[in-house]
Amino acid sequence: MSDIGVSLFLASRSIRRGNRGTFVLTVMIIALVFVNLVFLPSIISGVVEIFNRQSIDYTYGNLVIEPKENDLYIDDVAALKRKIDRIPGVAGSSPHIQIGATFTYRGKAIPGTVVAFTPQYEKEVTALHTAVTSGDFLSDGDRDQIVLGVLLAGEEDESKDRIESLGGVKVGDSVLVTFTNGETRDMRVKGIIETMAVQADRQAYVTTGEMEDVLGISDQANQILVRTVEEGNEEEMKVALMSFGVQETIKTYEEKAQGFVTDAIQSFDIINAISTLVSLVIAVVVVFIVIFISTVGKRKQIGILKAIGIDERIIINSYVIQVAVIASLGTAVGLVFTALLTLYLTANPLIFPGGAVSPVLEAGQISRSIAGLFAVSLVSGYIPAWKTAQEPILDAVRG
Amino acid sequence: MIVARDLARTYMLGAVPVRALRGVSFTIEGGEFVGIMGASGSGKSTLLHAMGLLDVPTAGTIEIDGTDVLALSGREKTRFRLNRLGYVFQDYALIPELTVEENVVLPCLVRGVPREECLGLSREVLRDVGLEGRMDHRPAELSGGEQQRVAIARALVNRPAILFADEPCANLDSATSTTILDLFARLNEEFGQTIVMVTHEDWHIRYFCRVIYLRDGLVEREEPCRTKKRRRASPDRETAVDDDRLPGDV
Ligand SMILES: Nc1ncnc2c1ncn2[C@@H]1O[C@H](COP(=O)(O)OP(=O)(O)OP(=O)(O)O)[C@@H](O)[C@H]1O
Ligand SMILES: [Mg+2]
Numbered sequence: 340m341s342d343i344g345v346s347l348f349l350a351s352r353s354i355r356r357g358n359r360g361t362f363v364l365t366v367m368i369i370a371l372v373f374v375n376l377v378f379l380p381s382i383i384s385g386v387v388e389i390f391n392r393q394s395i396d397y398t399y400g401n402l403v404i405e406p407k408e409n410d411l412y413i414d415d416v417a418a419l420k421r422k423i424d425r426i427p428g429v430a431g432s433s434p435h436i437q438i439g440a441t442f443t444y445r446g447k448a449i450p451g452t453v454v455a456f457t458p459q460y461e462k463e464v465t466a467l468h469t470a471v472t473s474g475d476f477l478s479d480g481d482r483d484q485i486v487l488g489v490l491l492a493g494e495e496d497e498s499k500d501r502i503e504s505l506g507g508v509k510v511g512d513s514v515l516v517t518f519t520n521g522e523t524r525d526m527r528v529k530g531i532i533e534t535m536a537v538q539a540d541r542q543a544y545v546t547t548g549e550m551e552d553v554l555g556i557s558d559q560a561n562q563i564l565v566r567t568v569e570e571g572n573e574e575e576m577k578v579a580l581m582s583f584g585v586q587e588t589i590k591t592y593e594e595k596a597q598g599f600v601t602d603a604i605q606s607f608d609i610i611n612a613i614s615t616l617v618s619l620v621i622a623v624v625v626v627f628i629v630i631f632i633s634t635v636g637k638r639k640q641i642g643i644l645k646a647i648g649i650d651e652r653i654i655i656n657s658y659v660i661q662v663a664v665i666a667s668l669g670t671a672v673g674l675v676f677t678a679l680l681t682l683y684l685t686a687n688p689l690i691f692p693g694g695a696v697s698p699v700l701e702a703g704q705i706s707r708s709i710a711g712l713f714a715v716s717l718v719s720g721y722i723p724a725w726k727t728a729q730e731p732i733l734d735a736v737r738g
Numbered sequence: 739m740i741v742a743r744d745l746a747r748t749y750m751l752g753a754v755p756v757r758a759l760r761g762v763s764f765t766i767e768g769g770e771f772v773g774i775m776g777a778s779g780s781g782k783s784t785l786l787h788a789m790g791l792l793d794v795p796t797a798g799t800i801e802i803d804g805t806d807v808l809a810l811s812g813r814e815k816t817r818f819r820l821n822r823l824g825y826v827f828q829d830y831a832l833i834p835e836l837t838v839e840e841n842v843v844l845p846c847l848v849r850g851v852p853r854e855e856c857l858g859l860s861r862e863v864l865r866d867v868g869l870e871g872r873m874d875h876r877p878a879e880l881s882g883g884e885q886q887r888v889a890i891a892r893a894l895v896n897r898p899a900i901l902f903a904d905e906p907c908a909n910l911d912s913a914t915s916t917t918i919l920d921l922f923a924r925l926n927e928e929f930g931q932t933i934v935m936v937t938h939e940d941w942h943i944r945y946f947c948r949v950i951y952l953r954d955g956l957v958e959r960e961e962p963c964r965t966k967k968r969r970r971a972s973p974d975r976e977t978a979v980d981d982d983r984l985p986g987d988v
Contacts, residue, residue, distance in 0.1 A: 640834070
């Protein structure tokens with residue numbers, strides 16, 4: 340039998356005939372540490388995913404084309420849109436005109452943003468039209484009609500509002516809109532949309548025709564949202580657009596959403612790093628104590644093995660193998676726990692400001708957690724075994 | 739053959755030196771069954787530990803079958819113990835997590851001998867010590883005498899050149915002691931097994947072919963080899979020595 344075979348033999352007997360309770364307890368602790376290592380990152384991934392989803396679906400599409408530096412508007416928008424739509428990989432595009440405005444309702448004035456688009460085009464890119472909770476979405480020829488985000492419309496009971504609102508605007512009500520260029524319009528509320536994306540829910544929406552009338556411009560836009568056929572290849576599509584002659588600034592939804600999301604993710608990452616560290620320290624301490632107690636209890640036995648003529652390395656390895664078995668079972672049980680928790684939270688998602696968040700398990704995170712747990716377990720199993728095996732034989736055998 | 743020259747071992751108890759061995763020299767030939775005797779504290783265990791490579795003497799040399807064993811590295815000593823020596827501790831020193839068979843087979847497996855062969859060898863030595871029926875028991879389920887026989891079987895499984903035994907009968911009643919001494923005598927006579935055994939029981943002397951007496955860490959005297967005939971002649975030994983039964987069949 341090879342040396343490692345002897346180590347395996349000793350380890351298997353020790354596990355089979357050693358203390359069940361300690362074994363199960365250690366496995367459970369490793370399992371819980373594993374859950375802890377995987378769970379928080381999976382929630383963060385869930386938040387990031389929902390954020391990206393909403394950025395794409397309600398705010399930016401996949402790509403946003405903006406005026407060249409020093410320009411206020413993109414000119415010849417109709418032609419540019421036609422050009423973009425012909426590029427392979429583009430599913431659709433929607434020119435936007437955005438401008439600041441003050442909304443007045445029942446004597447209450449709230450500053451905000453009005454976004455203008457052609458509804459028919461908008462449906463190619465965003466899912467705003469699917470988020471109407473009352474009334475209707477805009478139609479192409481609409482004039483003096485406005486769609487409000489639910490946070491802007493607000494609740495009659497202001498205590499239910501999460502941010503300052505108009506205090507419960509209903510479909511059919513009139514809202515006075517004062518644009519930043521001084522123009523004023525009395526507009527009928529056609530619909531209310533609720534997307535759960537904070538930015539989309541705080542804006543108001545009108546048709547391009549309406550906005551051109553207000554601003555006295557035509558065939559201009561200050562954003563063109565682009566929907567790509569595939570997701571995840573935004574960077575390549577950006578290059579594709581440039582190579583097809585789009586000279587304006589192109590940003591991916593991630594670049595647009597930066598600031599806010601990156602800050603949030605950075606904070607999450609710090610929390611996560613602390614939690615990971617604490618989990619691993621717990622794993623180290625527990626495995627160390629368990630193996631330490633186990634090897635100290637087996638001091639005499641280790642002395643006997645050495646006296647018989649068994650190499651220290653074989654003895655130490657038998658403990659390392661035991662720890663590896665514990666770590667394997669622990670991570671396996673931990674995976675089961677994580678799967679159950681994920682199933683539960685997918686059925687009952689956590690509600691975040693951005694929407695309902697389900698944990699997203701990432702293979703990378705899971706393998707990193709497994710690797711981390713194994714590494715700390717093996718080290719914290721090795722050290723006490725090594726230390727005990729260093730003792731002079733006679734001291735150990737005397738007990 | 740063991741050649742010990744000027745062996746000394748000084749323990750330090752704090753700042754106080756305890757001189758357990760103070761210059762012990764002797765030669766033990768292959769095939770001898772040697773007893774080491776002496777008062778408590780005379781250094782018997784210390785001497786056996788030194789010969790068994792379990793402890794390092796402060797001074798002197800030990801040669802076993804031509805090897806200067808004190809010059810070996812730690813790992814080489816471990817190998818030497820495994821391949822050449824068998825050691826029986828006073829308190830059995832069995833591994834509680836292993837069955838009788840596993841305890842005995844372990845030193846053989848460690849040598850890299852194929853499993854089947856080891857199982858065969860361990861079955862053989864367990865038969866020699868009369869425990870073939872107890873192979874699947876755990877040490878805790880055996881009597882003191884049975885455990886001591888397992889320890890002996892374990893020490894013998896690798897067919898060691900020398901078997902060391904430190905008071906192997908100290909915890910046993912005289913009937914069980916007799917069984918074990920008979921086993922040693924048979925191994926010595928039939929297989930020419932070299933045995934070095936520590937004891938303080940005078941009635942064990944009749945089993946030895948030579949006795950080394952220690953006193954205060956020095957060899958006090960050596961009694962020459964007794965012949966087999968003389969041992970057999972001793973009247974109170976009749977039953978034990980002439981008994982042809984296997985030692986375990988009590
Ligand atoms: N680890 C130790 N530290 C200090 N002194 C020791 C140690 N081991 C043995 N001694 C001392 O060395 C001397 C010889 O001890 P040893 O165990 O060899 O005696 P022994 O002949 O085997 O006695 P016994 O018949 O009681 O077993 C004793 O005085 C003992 O106190
Ligand atoms: Mg002693």
